[in-house]
């Protein structure tokens with residue numbers, strides 16, 4: 001990573017944890033946070049307030065894992081972007097492949113959620129990624145382009161949006177894309193961003209890699225041209241693993 005983009009190392013805790021262990025995890029992350037990158041943790045929604053309380057003033061940011069597209073109202077079980085901001089979030093993950101699969105989220109829905117996040121002052125981490133069938137079928141770049149086109153609103157900027165490239169087949173499987181494949185996709189995404197939003201946005205926007213990033217492969221993955229950090233699931237649940245990844249940025 002030889003750019004002026006500050007790397008972002010984001011932990012996606014998914015549907016894991018209870019209050020005591022989550023607060024301890026957050027505290028350990030804050031205590032061991034290295035310089036040289038931004039750190040973010042995204043706990044399950046009900047754990048955001050205690051985690052945000054322990055991280056207050058630490059420099060480690062807190063994010064949600066999803067939000068609704070509406071400002072509020074009759075949406076049982078959902079959470080508005082402004083509610084996330086109100087309890088201390090600065091970021092929200094949107095369009096994760098698990099939400100696209102479990103909840104049938106379309107690019108159009110992800111775009112409207114991204115607009116809601118921006119309206120609430122949150123940085124949206126918009127996830128894209130191909131399935132194994134799409135990769136094997138030679139459709140990876142076309143799939144990524146259509147997700148980027150459909151999921152990003154016109155008002156996306158390098159400040160309010162981060163992109164996470166997560167090959168679906170690499171998430172939670174222990175498999176990672178090869179460095180050449182990761183570089184190809186990241187370069188392709190930045191090209192799409194440049195064509196639609198201009199060189200300024202393309203040069204500034206951060207594109208994270210996600211999918212089985214762990215201490216043993218983080219140095220290699222984070223050194224790839226165009227990789228500006230990581231979105232980390234399993235390895236973000238252990239402070240030492242997450243911090244080892246964070247230290248791999250420098």
Ligand code: PGA
Pocket residue numbers: 012166170171172173174210211212213231232233234235
């Ligand atoms: P993983 O998850 O690191 O466990 O593969 C990454 C993600 O889903 O964001």
